[in-house]
Amino acid sequence: MNAPASVLVVGASAGGLAVAEALRREGYAGKLTLLGAERHLPYDRPPLSKKVLSGAWEADKARLRSEAELAKLDAELVLGDAAVHLDAAAREVTTASGRSLRAEVIVLATGLEPRRLPSQEGLSGVHVLRTVDETLALRADLLAGPRVVVVGDGVLGTEIAATARGMGLTVTVVGPQPAPMASQLGPVVGGYLARLHADHGVELRLGVAVSDLVGEGGRVRGVRLASGEVLPADVVVVAIGSRPAIGWLEGSGLRLADGIVCDSRCQAAEGVYAVGDVAFWHHEGLGTGLRLENRTNAVEQGMTVAANILGKDRPYTPVPYFWTDQFDAKIQVFGFLPSDAEVAIVEGDPARRQFVALYGSRGKVKGVLGWNMVKQTRQHRQHVVDGTAWTDAVGKAILVPR
Ligand SMILES: Cc1cc2nc3c(=O)[nH]c(=O)nc-3n(C[C@H](O)[C@H](O)[C@H](O)COP(=O)(O)OP(=O)(O)OC[C@H]3O[C@@H](n4cnc5c(N)ncnc54)[C@H](O)[C@@H]3O)c2cc1C
Structure with a gap:
């Protein structure tokens, strides 16, 4: 497939920006438009509940890119104007202010809205x-x-x-x-x-x-x-909790469920893709539909979508990752922590608030959780990638009672 003449990204935040930047990195030279409901330049959400709420950071510090970096992106930024309708077949978006935006490819990155x-x-x-x-x-x-x-x-x-x-x-x-x-x-x-x-x-x-x-x-x-x-x-x-911001897509012609339903390439319809918190896509590795609400996913999925827009035909099969910072604890999770999982502490000690736990189900490692052990947690991630046998990974480690 040749590169499309124009790409419109709806949602100007982590996922939307990741698509736009990856397109340019890959050499895309066509017309690029980012449409965002908020009047702010793209900013990062994880610091909001931490550094910005506490006052340790001014809000501007949470910006994802400087104005100079955004200028280099050579994209038209349309901010403070929400998309209110999509005609997926015509690839046309209408905005609250009455704008009508058409593009050869449309990427939907509208995230979540709080319950x-x-x-x-x-x-x-x-x-x-x-x-x-x-x-x-x-x-x-x-x-x-x-x-x-x-x-x-x-x-x-x-x-x-x-x-x-x-x-x-x-x-x-x-x-x-x-x-x-x-x-x-x-x-x-x-x-x-x-x-x-x-x-x-x-x-x-x-x-x-x-x-x-x-x-x-x-x-x-x-x-x-x-x-x-x-x-x-x-x-x-x-x-x-939150729900995917898809109300405006009623009547668009897209399949909507717990998010925008996409295939394994994150494509919702011909020339229409979804990315980030709003995308419910088919994970080929797991053989199931999935929607992730985390920061790393927005970027990784954005890069895959950009590659697919440029004709790469790449399935999106991430090992999910999220973190949270609370008091002095950095908690990181790679993979999945199934509710029926066995849990084993393989490094450190929960009493010292520094440990790594593996989560296993059906004889295999499914996830790793680290608490104030960044380097070691990352090392154990490989067990999730490899699907290491539970007994091999855990050895003589202490199993945590459920
Ligand atoms: C307070 C907070 C703390 C978080 N902390 C962490 C963390 O510690 N670790 C972690 O992994 N993840 C964290 N997350 C999650 C992470 O921020 C999200 O997964 C990530 O922002 C998803 O990016 P996105 O681009 O898909 O959606 P969003 O960042 O939600 O961006 C969607 C954008 O689309 C815009 N939009 C919505 N509807 C429309 C419309 N109709 N037209 C135009 N624009 C529209 C919105 O205004 C928004 O700017 C946190 C989220 C929040 C809210």
Whole structure:
């Protein structure tokens, strides 16, 4: 296939920018347009819940590229104008301001939008965190030294709790799981995370359901649990997960499910690709559909999509990777941590908060988790790539009871 005359990327953040940059690196000289709903130049999200929320970084430091670097990209940047409709067959996008943009190839990189509680509408003091504007609004409220309740015991909720606690605030995390991030890390390492938060003074209310938010005079005053108990709060952060930003694609002609459904080349329809948090693609290595919500995926998938746009015909078969920073812990995960996995500590010691754990299922290593052991964690990643037999990889290591 010859290179297309024009490429339009919808979503000007990590995934979208990765596609644009990879296209140029590969020598693409055609017309390139990046369309973004936010008015900001492309910025990075992981620092938002950490350095930007805490105030250690000015928001501008989270920018992915300088203006000079973006100028070199030789792309038209259309910012502050959301796509509201796609005609996949005609490869035409309509924007909120009424623009009509056509291109030979369209890449969809619109990420996620946070879920909300029905009772939060119209209440001040209630926040979600996905964008830089939302981060700065939350930070402004945190500076008043409030009692904070974080609704949500996943990665974002626990990161925000750690940051707010680091600012000296009174913080409670409330969520349905037996341990924070238990669905991602498993109950054992989730238990280590619970201890980390408790040791730093975060109050954990786990295994409980939230019924609604309590307000007074238009301002939030507390979080009501299903038991009827009300946790007093001046600020509430709702971190109960996100959904793919695909509402605007209804009627586009694309298949939509838990994301934009793509083939193994990340192609959703002829000349239409998806990348990053919004893409649900077929992972040939696993033989199943998959959608990943992590930073590394946005870039790796972006590079594969760029190669495929230029005719390379490359399946996307990554070993997933994500990390989270909470208090003094850097937790890194390569591969998958299945809920039925056996877990073995192969380096270090959880009591010293420095260890590497392997996760095995069906006789093979499926994932590796490192806690403050960056180099060693990376070394064990190879077991995931090779699908090393569980018994060979683990040897005499200590199996963690489930
Ligand atoms: C607070 C926070 C902390 C995180 N921390 C980590 C971490 O520690 N480690 C990790 O691995 N991952 C982390 N992530 C996840 C990581 O940031 C995402 O996986 C990554 O940003 C995905 O990139 P993306 O380009 O697919 O989507 P996004 O970064 O969400 O970008 C999508 C862009 O599309 C725009 N958009 C949406 N709809 C439209 C539309 N209709 N028209 C035009 N533009 C549109 C959005 O405004 C946005 O700019 C974090 C995410 C958040 C929110």
